[in-house]
Each structure stands twice: as structure tokens, then as C-alpha cells.
Amino acid sequence: MPIERFDRTAAPEHSQPTNWFEAAYEGAVHKAKVATDKTVNMVKDHPVESAVIAGVAIVGTYALLKGKGDIRLISNEVKSGEGVIGKVVKDAGSEANAVKAAFENPTLARKTIDGAAIPDVARPLLEKGSSLTTPEALAATTKKYEAGLTDLFKLPRETVGEAGQTLDNLAAKTLQSRAGTTGERFTEAATKAEAERLATLNPTLKGVSDLSGAKVTVLDQDHLVKLAGSDLQFKFTPQLGQFLKAGGKITEENIAEAFALQKEGNKKLLGEILVDLKHATTADVEQAFTDQNTVKAALKAAREEFLKKF
DSSP, rough: OOOOOOOOGGGGOOOOOSHHHHHHHHHHHHHHHHHHHHHHHHHOOHHHHHHHHHHHHHHHHHHHHHHHHHHHHHHHHHHOOOHHHHHHHHHHHHHHHHHHOOOOOOOHOOBOTTBBOOOOOOOOOOOOTSOSSSSSHHHHHHHHHHHHHHHHSSSSSSOOOOOOOOOHHHHHHHHHHHHHHHHHOHHHHHHHHHHHHHHHHHHGGGTTTTTTTTTEEOOOOHHHHHHHHHHHHHHSSOOOOHHHHTTTTTTTTHHHHHHHHTTTTSSSSSSHHHHTTTTTOHHHHHHHHHHHHHHHHHHHHHHHHHHOOO
């Protein structure tokens, strides 16, 4: 849950104090609010440090209550993570790191219009020495993809609007509900495109600010076929870097390094960056593309066979 700062401008105004007691009270309240604001901001910006401070306070209190004269005895518990105090401080540190990660990780901060957190759907990872191009491996991947296709075409095609819901809100909700099946990613552009698609499917509802009780078409055959060949196939196809890793050419750290350069503004493709970094050769990248296209071809054939039933 995000930490909310106290908004003094939104607080109700108080009448001017009429005596020394009211003046003192107002002053104390103001100081308490300022102190609270500073504490909340400090915990948000420095969660790990805050946990350490809390741990020290707990250690001191524990020492006084237990009557231990040598604080080093408790310090050993803290370092080892054993004993009552060691476990408390260890847990506090773990929670602080989790909070820090939540603030720093943009994936965790991604939300729908309704404010619900939505993680990305990751594509399959391969381990060194694994392969997806043998007949057995292709059959196994195809079987998983076919199961995904079955789940995709079982998704509800209609829904009933909720009180106060708009097409924008519904677009975010439908994307969220089907992401686990389709592998779609949540971005502002994707949500906007989904809202426009829903407006096209339901022209009488365009601009309606309250869909309460309205029957809304959320999926049609054309879009299901499109999802089957785009997002769903993408979900079951390993990335180029994963084929290189499976072949023992690069490591996950090499992939992360290349992604970091892309994030910093490098416009080259991942394979090109890996070659520039000398983590892989051009021949390695071309073979990885060949293997990836082999998987794509197998999934396409499975999809075309599957769609004959619809």
C-alpha cells in the first residue's frame, strides 16, 4: 500500500485559538503533524535504515527487560539471526527490503485505471543445455500452447457493467482478468487501445459514464484469433537471449547487461548488442534466430489446426 503524505491544504480549517490553552493545543497538533510527516517520508525513502534503527531500539528494550548487562550477548543474536531478538530484527530487515523493492521496481508499481497492481507475464526461460528444437521438445511446447489456446477460447465474450463503471475502467479490468491466459502486458497504450476496441464492439455505449447493468461484448472471434497468433504465441516462445543461454553461449547476466544498455537508449536489437559486447558471435545469434523460428513455425501449425474447430 503506498504511503500517503499528510496534505495540509486539504485539511479542514480551524478557527483562530481564543485562549492560551487552545493556542498551545494547536501548536502541539501542528508539531505532531510535522513530525509524523518527516517520519513517514524517512521510512519511505530509507526503509532499510529505518529497520536498523527499529532493531536497535528493540535490542535496547530487550536488554533492559531481561537484565542483560552486556549488550554484546544480544548483538550476537542479531548477527546470527537466532534467538527472539535475532529473529525480530531479521524479519524487520526482510520487510524493509521488500518495501524498498516495491518502491524501486517499476513492474510492481504498474497499475490499472482502477489502481490494481498488475505484474508482467514472463515468457519461458531455458536452462543451459536445454533445447526446444528436438521433435520431443517441440511436441511438449506445442501441447502447452494448445492448452493455452483452449483456455483462450473459453474466456467469456460478454460481461455486465458495474455501477459507476466506464469503458476505460472496464478495459483495464478485462485486460487484468485475461492476462494470465493471453500473456498480454499492461501499458497505458494497451489499456487505451482496449477501451477503443470495446467502444467499436459496443457503439451504443461509447461515452457512457455508467455501465451499470449494461451487457457489454468484450471479445469477438476476430480478436480471439488475433490474440492466439500474437500475445499467446509470444507467451510460449522463449526470447532470443534464452536460446543463446540454452546453447551455453551467454549467461543471464549477459542478457541483463544488454537490456540495461537498451534501457539507457541503445537502439540496437538484443542480438546486436550481445555481439558488440563480445558475449556472442554473429553466427551464434543467427542460430538462435533459426531455433526461435523453428518453435514459431511449430506453434503456428498447431494454431492453424486448432482453429479449424472454430
